[in-house]
Amino acid sequence: MSTATTFSEDRVATTQCTRCVLTDEDIPDFQVDEAGVCSTCIGFAERWGRHLKTRESREAKLEEAIRMVKEAGRDSRYDCVIGISGGVDSTYLAWKINQLGLRPIAVHFDNGWNSELAVQNIQSLTSKLKIDLMTFVVDWPEFRDLQRAYFRASVVDIEVPTDHGIYGTLFQTAVRHNVRYVLGGNNIATEGFMPNGWHYQKCDHINLLDIHRKFGTQPLKTYPLFDCRMKKSVAKRGVELLEILDLIEYSREEAVSVISGELNWRDYGVKHGESTFTKFYQGFVLPRKFGIDKRKAHLSTLIGTGELTREGALEILAKPVYSPSELRVEREYVLKKLGFTDAEFDTIMATPPRPHRDYETEGSLFYEHRWLLPARPIWEKTRDLLGLRRRPRPNHFEIR
Known part of the structure; x- marks a missing residue:
């Protein structure tokens, strides 16, 4: 078997994929074939190959999608809803649909962590494209309590409170304005490579x-929860999510060039640098507590699509996200904003990770049979004693 070998800080030999930048330190069930290519790479290559083969059909689907959006919104002020974060994908999406003649209402979920540059990029985008912007400013005490709960729950995806809030806000806006289509910026070209468990x-x-019930202290009165009632309302009104960037020839390099030139968009230096919290979460929390460097997924995507060489990706990974002095400042800022002392945060970071399925999920026992709720405390205690775990049911709105 031909594999590349590197050494970690404690000099333990590590098997590394010969195509992307993943190693067996990144994924517990890491496997490579005879050529040293990992299974995550192989899976992405198959999906990317199928994506490339559908060019003509995607062009036809794009034309049909634009026709449907315009038709559904012909008598309304807006014909679609889009999310705006200030990042590359959402900014390019806004520019693209403007070129296609759509009339969106842009939605921004302000969770209190916007960088100053993100605010400037959003203002420049909406001003130049003359797009109406609706900003949902989250109730900070509520949202901080929810983020603190996710830290205490010790689960890997601490970004769920933000991402869930974004989708809740998008679909609530669509229902409120009687808009049929929500246009998303998720895409295989820049986000299609994500190992299981990340x-x-x-x-x-x-x-x-359930995470908030166990670890939170404040009721969620204004948080835009995408709950059963909202999901039923979305289904009843026929609101659909269309991932437009998957229907075009999308390149991150070209997108950056376009939005920089057309919209005066300025780069953050790292993916998702528009959010101070996301940068700290991906640049410090994930690597230190969960052993996950999410840059590897983002860079491996670009390797798989041919936008970046493996050598170029390794050069980027060799540079730390933070300098020691910058990390000290950022850590102090994040902990103070979240209300954690150094000791509390150190304890959280030292607590072993727990899978999300340790908590209630859609499709779990008490979700399907609400009349059993009074018995939940007894069940939870018994489950923990017996070491039982639940499997989550696939979510219809799962995000890559």
Whole structure:
């Protein structure tokens, strides 16, 4: 078997994929073939190959999608809803649909962690494209309590409170304005490479509520929960999510060039740098507590699509996300904003990770049979004693 070998800090030999930048330190069930290519790479290559073969059909689907959006919204002020974060994908999506003649209402979920540059990029985008912007400013005490709960729950996807809130806000806006289509910026070209266990279903409100029930202290009165009532309302009104970027020839390099030139968009230096929290979460919390460097997934995607060489990706990974002085400042800021002392945060970081399925999920016993709720405390105690675990049911709104 031909594999590349590197050494970690404690000089333990590590098997590394010869195509992407993943190693057996990144994934517990890491496997490579005879050529040293990992199973995650192989899976992505198959999906990317199928994606490339559907070019003509995607063009036809795009034309049909634009026709449907315009037709459904011909008598309304807006014909679609889009999310705006200030990042590359959402900014390019806004520019693209503007070119296609759509009339969106842009939604921004302000969770209190926007970088100053993100605010500037959003203002520049909406001003130049003359797009109406609706900003949902989250109730900070509520949202901080929810984020603190996710830290204490010790689950890997601490971004769920933000991502769930974004989807809740998008679909609530669509229902409120009687808009049929929500246009999303998720895409295989820049986000299609994600190892199992590195994230969780963003719209599982049962998991979110159970984590908050166990570790939160404040009621969620204004948080835009994407719950059963909202999901039923979305289904009843026929609101659909269309991932437009998967229907075009999408390249991150070209997208950056376009939005920089057309919209005066300025780069953050790292993916998702528009959020101070996301940068700290991906640049410090994930690597230190969970052994996950999410840059490897993002860079491996670009390797798989041919936008970046493996050598180029390794050069990027060799550079730390933070300098020691910058990390000290960022850590102090994040902990103070979240209300954690150094000792509390150190304890959280030292607590062993727990899978999301340790908590209630959509499809679990008490979600399907609400009349059993009074017996939940007894069941939870018995489950923990016996070491039983639940399997989550696939979510219809799962995000890659």
